Amino acid sequence: MNKKKQVAAIKGTKDIFPQEARKWQFVESVAKGVFELYGYREIRTPIFEATELFEKGTGETSDIVIKEMYTFKDKGGRSLTLRPEYTPSVVRSIIENRLYLQSQPLRFYYIGPMFRYDKPQKGRYRQFHQMDIEVFGEKDAAVDAEIVEMADCLLRELKVFETETLINSVGCKKCRPSYLKELRSRAEKESERLCADCKRKITTNPLRIFDCKVETCREISSKFPQITGYLCQDCEEHFSQFRSYLEFYKIAYKIEPRLVRGIDYYTKTTFEVISSKLGAQDAILGGGRYDDMMKEFGGPDICGIGFAVGMERLISLIRFPEERENFLFLVYLGDEAKKEGIGLAWYLRREGVECLMEYKERSLKSQISRANKLGARWVLIVGEDEVKKGKYQLKNMETGLQKEVSQEEILKIIQEAM
Ligand code: AMP
Numbered sequence: 443m444n445k446k447k448q449v450a451a452i453k454g455t456k457d458i459f460p461q462e463a464r465k466w467q468f469v470e471s472v473a474k475g476v477f478e479l480y481g482y483r484e485i486r487t488p489i490f491e492a493t494e495l496f497e498k499g500t501g502e503t504s505d506i507v508i509k510e511m512y513t514f515k516d517k518g519g520r521s522l523t524l525r526p527e528y529t530p531s532v533v534r535s536i537i538e539n540r541l542y543l544q545s546q547p548l549r550f551y552y553i554g555p556m557f558r559y560d561k562p563q564k565g566r567y568r569q570f571h572q573m574d575i576e577v578f579g580e581k582d583a584a585v586d587a588e589i590v591e592m593a594d595c596l597l598r599e600l601k602v603f604e605t606e607t608l609i610n611s612v613g614c615k616k617c618r619p620s621y622l623k624e625l626r627s628r629a630e631k632e633s634e635r636l637c638a639d640c641k642r643k644i645t646t647n648p649l650r651i652f653d654c655k656v657e658t659c660r661e662i663s664s665k666f667p668q669i670t671g672y673l674c675q676d677c678e679e680h681f682s683q684f685r686s687y688l689e690f691y692k693i694a695y696k697i698e699p700r701l702v703r704g705i706d707y708y709t710k711t712t713f714e715v716i717s718s719k720l721g722a723q724d725a726i727l728g729g730g731r732y733d734d735m736m737k738e739f740g741g742p743d744i745c746g747i748g749f750a751v752g753m754e755r756l757i758s759l760i761r762f763p764e765e766r767e768n769f770l771f772l773v774y775l776g777d778e779a780k781k782e783g784i785g786l787a788w789y790l791r792r793e794g795v796e797c798l799m800e801y802k803e804r805s806l807k808s809q810i811s812r813a814n815k816l817g818a819r820w821v822l823i824v825g826e827d828e829v830k831k832g833k834y835q836l837k838n839m840e841t842g843l844q845k846e847v848s849q850e851e852i853l854k855i856i857q858e859a860m
Pocket of ligand 1: 527558560565566567568569570571572704725726727728729750751752753754755
């Protein structure tokens with residue numbers, strides 16, 4: 443090591459190494475399969491956007507906007523923000539590109555990084571990754587239940603069990619004001635005992651007091667009136683239909699009246715899936731309905747609903763089998779064998795077999811131990827004798843069995859084992 447100062451990764455970010463990246467690829471492909479099965483199609487939007495998009499969308503009283511955004515000025519003096527969440531970007535894109543002119547509902551999914559300047563800890567990072575889905579133009583509570591069922595399907599596919607589904611309704615523009623009034627007056631009475639942050643929330647948005655992690659605030663707010671007692675008829679009916687569809691799908695749920703979620707735009711349904719195995723940051727995924735966002739952004743009056751899964755948390759719950767990778771490591775000895783090996787590797791790759799060859803001068807034994815270290819399932823040995831015969835030694839590293847095979851036989855054996 444030389445003495446020059448090294449540059450370190452930014453706090454709250456992580457490198458994902460190849461073995462780990464395999465897990466990510468697996469989870470992403472399972473998720474894509476599930477999303478597509480339910481009719482979702484992929485959309486990709488930019489990682490940074492105009493700051494005002496999130497101020498307006500995520501909401502000026504949300505913790506994300508107040509404390510957690512990565513906001514900077516570019517060389518042209520514009521205020522930009524690395525997206526802390528995904529929904530406002532999709533809504534912007536739909537309006538800007540007039541995607542609403544397509545027949546509705548629209549169903550999108552997206553996988554990518556998000557950025558929040560929060561205090562890093564286990565399960566909470568400054569660059570983290572989400573898989574998001576959104577549906578636009580579907581008012582029926584059946585879709586609220588369908589997306590919860592889809593989340594459930596994804597978790598079962600990945601063999602993530604022992605989760606809990608929490609649901610709530612946060613009402614709408616009609617019924618929420620009278621609830622907020624009541625909540626504010628109750629919070630004011632307790633204001634002396636609340637933390638400084640919650641004191642501020644009394645005026646800005648008292649709903650946010652429910653997000654507070656301070657123990658005394660949690661205890662005080664547990665006695666506050668619950669929004670479910672203030673819902674208008676429309677919201678009440680929607681909530682009851684949502685629950686009956688969940689029952690139809692046989693999804694166990696718990697009503698959690700404190701589940702207001704940290705974002706300002708939710709209307710009616712909110713939900714979260716949690717796991718006690720995650721520790722303090724226990725939410726695997728969360729989402730809800732946002733029926734007013736498109737209109738508030740100057741677009742048409744189209745309702746929306748969606749959820750986001752945290753990739754890091756999800757992956758930490760999956761038990762991946764300790765498997766050898768399905769690739770072949772080609773070992774050779776001598777110049778003739780090297781040439782023959784290069785030809786064989788070329789052939790096998792064209793036939794879809796993952797094949798690795800390294801060109802260092804090494805003994806057969808050390809090449810085989812290298813293959814073992816890399817976790818190769820197959821080793822193909824090409825020596826002088828093999829070149830003469832046109833037959834090679836194929837070793838299965840799992841079983842230890844070795845067989846003399848022709849080029850075509852290699853392919854057959856590997857393909858059958860795939
Ligand atoms: P939210 O966008 O806050 O509703 O979060 C949706 C999901 O993203 C959560 O349930 C978590 O799984 C994940 N998540 C949110 N914030 C973070 C973070 N800072 N680090 C890691 N995962 C996160």
